[in-house]
Amino acid sequence: MSSSRLAQLAKFGIPILLLIWILSYMTSSREAYNTIVKTHFKSEKDKFVYEFLNSDVGGDFDGSGIAEACAQRTWTPGLILSCVPVDGGFGQVKNGHLNCIRFAMEMGAELVLPRIVQRDSKNIIITRPKNGKGPYVGEPLDYLFDYEHLNKTLQRTCPQMKVYRSMDDLWDVPQVSPPKKISLSAVEVHLTNGTVIEDMGKLKEQIKTYIEKAAPAETRRMPIRFDFEATNWAFPTAFDGPAFANNFGRLLRPRKDARLLAAVALYNLQKRYGVVGNPSRDIQNNKFAGIHLRTEADAAGKNGFPDYETQATNLLDFVRDAEARLVFVATGTTEKEKKLFANKAQEFNVTTVYKENLLEEEGLALLNEMTWDQRALVDYEIMLRAVNIAGPVESSFTWNLALERSLVPGASGEVSPVDGLFEHSDKYSTIIGRSARASALRATIWP
Template structure:
C-alpha cells in the first residue's frame, strides 16, 4: 500500500498528465477543434495566407463528374498517348494539357503528360526559341502547374488513367521510344473550326484509326501514339454540365505562385481595408481586377495599348472605383504610363510588384520566376476580385470569367455600362470586351 506522501506525489503529476493525454486525444479526434487551437498561435497574415491556399474559388473540387467520365470508357492496357509540348502563356498551355488528358481518356489509353516549351527570357515574343537542330523537349508540367494536385486528383477520381510525368519514366520500355502519329484529322473527326462537332463518336473513331494503323492481332504492346498539340477542340457543353466546371480544376497553378498571390492579396486587403475573407472565395464589393494585355508578344493578336487603356479607364470611371488591381506582364515604363493616365480620372492602379514592395523574400521570389510563372500570381489574385475586366481574345481571361461564373449565384446577365467597346461576355462578376470569332471558340471550349 502506498504511503500518503507518495500517493500525493503521484497524484500531483498523474492528474495533469491524464488531462494532457485526454486533451491530445480530443484534439486529434476532432480536427476542427485542433485547427481552432492552432489558429490562436498564428499571426493574422499567416492565417490569411493559409486560408487562401486551403479555400479555392468554387470550393472543394467535386470530382464526381470526372469519375463518371472515366468509368464510362473502355480502357486498353499498354496503349499510350502522348502530345507535343505546348508554348505560350498559362491559358494556352492549360488548354492544350487538358485537351491532351481528355483525348487520352476518350481513347481509354495510358498518358505521358505533355511538356511545356519555355519562351525566351530575353524576348518574350519568342515563344518557341530554337533548340539547335533537335526537337522541342520542354519543361516538366510543374513548370506552371501543381503536379501533386493533379496526381492526387486523377488518382482519386480517374484511377483507370495510368499516367507518366514524362518519357523519362519509360526509359526501360524500348517499344514506346518511337511513336505512331495520331491527330483529330487523321481519325476523321469533323471539326467546326477547331471544335469537335460530334463527341459521341470520338472513342470509336480513335479505336478504328488505331486498329487500322496497327492491327490488334500483330501490334506490339505497349505501343505509343503521339498527337500534335490539341487546342480548343472539346466542346464543354457536351455531356454532364458539372464536368465543365470541374475538369479544368485538374490543373492548378504551382504552389509558390499561389503563396505569392496570397501574400499580395493580404497586403492589398490591409492597404485598402477591404475586409477580405479568403475562406469565402471572392465577394462582389471588394476590388476590381483589370487585365492589360499589351506585352511584346500580344501585338498581332490583341488591341493596341492605347485602345485597351481607353476601354479599361472608361470602365473603371463608370464603376466609380478609387483603385484597381492590374494583371499584366508589361514593362515598368508601360505600367507607369497606364498609372499616370489613370490618375487623370482619379483611379489608382495597383500591380503585383507594388503589393510585394515591403516583402523582401516575396519580391525576390517573384523576380526569380519566369515571365509566364509571374502571370500565375496575377491569375490567382484576379480570381478573388469583386469584378474583373478582360479581353475576349484571351484564354487567360476566359479561364477567370468562367471559373467565377461556376460559383453559385454568379450566373445571369447584368445591365452593361455605357462603353464605346463591344462586350462579348458579361455576368455579375466579369466583363470581357471584344467581338472576335476566337472569343466565341474560347467560350465554347475553355475548361476553367
C-alpha cells in the first residue's frame, strides 16, 4: 500500500477503525459495549458505519455446521493442500476459494490459503503474467478478502485444520516443493451439469485412493503437498446441510477498506435521499433498488452476456415493474454507457446513482487507489442492502448477491427456475435471463 494511500486511509478511517478495534477486543457484556459506542462515538455517521460493519445481511454468523463437519473428518498431520490461483471477478474467486477450503476439509489436510490472479484495471481481460522476474504466483488472499476474519473464524470453527497464510510459511520445508498434482478428474469424480460433483458420499474415499497411488504410504515422506486444480462450481452446497451451507460462504468477507467505503456511501445515500433504514440487515425498509449492469470488456460478446442494449432494456423493465424511483447501479462500464443508462432511466422518472457519486473527496481518493476488482467489492456491499436487486443470469456476482439475500427473513420465493425471463426470483432478488449453466451455479454457490 502506498504512503499516500495510507495517509488517506488514516484521515478517512481512523475514528471508525478505532471503534472497530475497541469492539473487537472487548470481553464485557453487550450492554457495556453499547454504552461505549453511545458515549464515545456520538456522531450519527460513526454509529451508522458501526452498525453496518458489525452486522451480516441474513442474520448472525452460525459456525455450528462448519464445526460439526470438521469434527467428523479424519485429519492427517503433514498432509498439505495448496490450490492453483483463481482468476475472474469477486463471485468466481470467492467460490473458487471456498471450493479449495472445502476440498481440504474432505481431504483432512492442512491448508495453504489460495491466492488470486489480478486483472488489469484498464483492461480486465489481461491478467498479470509475471511477479518480478519470476513466474506470477498471484496476489495474497487479502487482495479481495478480510484475512483476519477468515483466520479467526477458522480457528474457532475448524481448529483441526492447520492454516498457512502462504507458501512463505513453509520456506524451511523443502520436501513440499514441487507439489504433486490433484484434481477432480484425477480422483475420478463423476460430474453432473458439467461441473457439479455427482456423488459427494464417495469423494473422501476417492481422494484417499488417489493419494495412496500418487504417494504410497510405505514410501511417503511427510510432510507432503498436493496442489489442487482451480475449481469454481463443483461442490453441491445442499450436501452439508443448511447450517453449513448458509454460513460457509461468510468465511470470505470483502476486505475492510471496501466495506468501510460501502458503509460511508450508504450513509451518504441515506442523508441525500432519505432511503435507508437500519444499515445492518433491515433491507425491507430501504427504499432504493440495485441493478448490476455487466458490459465490461471481458463480458462483451463473451460468456453468453447480452449486449448493452439488451441488458439496459431488461434492467429498466425491472426498475419500472418494481416502481423504484432511486436505483444504485453496480457497474464498471464506460462513462458513455453510464450516461446513456442514466438518461434513459430519467424518462421513467428514475434517478440513478453510482458509488463514485456517494463518496466525498477522501473516500473517492481511496476508491481510485483500488483496482477494478477491489472497487467491485464496494458495489457488492451496497447492493446487498437494496430493497430489491436484479442482474444478468450469466453473472456469478449477481448469483452471489441473490443467494446471500435469499437468507434474509421473508425472502421466500422461487429459488428454482421460474417461468418466463427469470432464472430466479424472490421477494428481494431477480436474476434475469436463462442459461444452461444456471443449474450448476444455483447448486454450488455458497451464499
